[in-house]
Amino acid sequence: MTKDLFCSGWHPILGRGLSTTPSVGRVGRSYLCTGRRSRPSGDGVGNITVKLLGDTVHGLLTRTNPKRYLFFTRTANGKAAATAYMDRLTERTHDRVNPTPPRSVAAQILAIRRWGAQNPMDLGSIEHPVLVANGEDDRMLPTRASFDLAHHLPNASLRIYPDSGHGGVFQHHEHFVQEVLKFLRSPCGSEDRH
Structure with a gap:
């Protein structure tokens, strides 16, 4: 049976990446999705x-990649993780992904805002296993939306990474990759619920 992997953010998994735009990307026999169930009052999904x-402005003014501020906490741990992540991004010397042009960023922000304004989605009919992962202090997609998503999926497992933000899966990449591999290899329904 096909399994779904729900994550917040952009995650290069199995050689592919997902944008933060709500979408479903097919990778092999598994689906990788970003999403949220509903828009409870004040959940912040789609809000700038x-x-x-x-x-973002801080990153632009300091000529620093805004991911450093958007994806990681401002604790000593978060700052160290941001530096390690930014260093990992430069390790690949060929076949690199081109930077996202400003026009594409603007289109992505518009799509996220429209998506955030939609009516709640009924996820109760999704019976196969779903892994929901996020950081405990996500500034881009509120962490409480991950709890909401996992709560409304009948066969979901929730992983919240400590002292991390939107880039929690980048900060805790070694644990995350192992959890994803375990999740994808496990028989349907055998993964721990929440």
């Missing part, structure tokens, strides 16, 4: 907040 704008 002062924090998001501030992090």
Whole structure:
């Protein structure tokens, strides 16, 4: 049976990546998805907040990749993880993904805002296993939305990574990859629920 992997953010898995735009990408026999179930009052999905704008502007003014501020906590641990992640991004010397042009970023933000304004989705009919992963302090997609998503999926497992934000799966990549591999190899329904 096909399994779904729900994650917040952009995750290079099995050589492919997903954008933060709500989408489903087929990779082999598994689906990789980003998503949220509903838009409870004040959940922040699709909202461009002062924090998001501030992090982006801070990155632009300091000529620093905004991911450093958007994806990681500002704790000593988070800052060290951001540096390690940014260093890992430069390790590949060929066949690299081109930077996202500003026009594409603007289109992605518009798509996220439209998606956030949609009516709740009924996820109760999704019976196969789903892995929901996020950081405990996500500034881009509120962590509580991951709890909401996992709660509304009948066969979901939830992984929240400590002292991490939107880039929790980048910060805890060694654990995340092992959890994903275990999840994808496990018989349907054998994964721990929440």
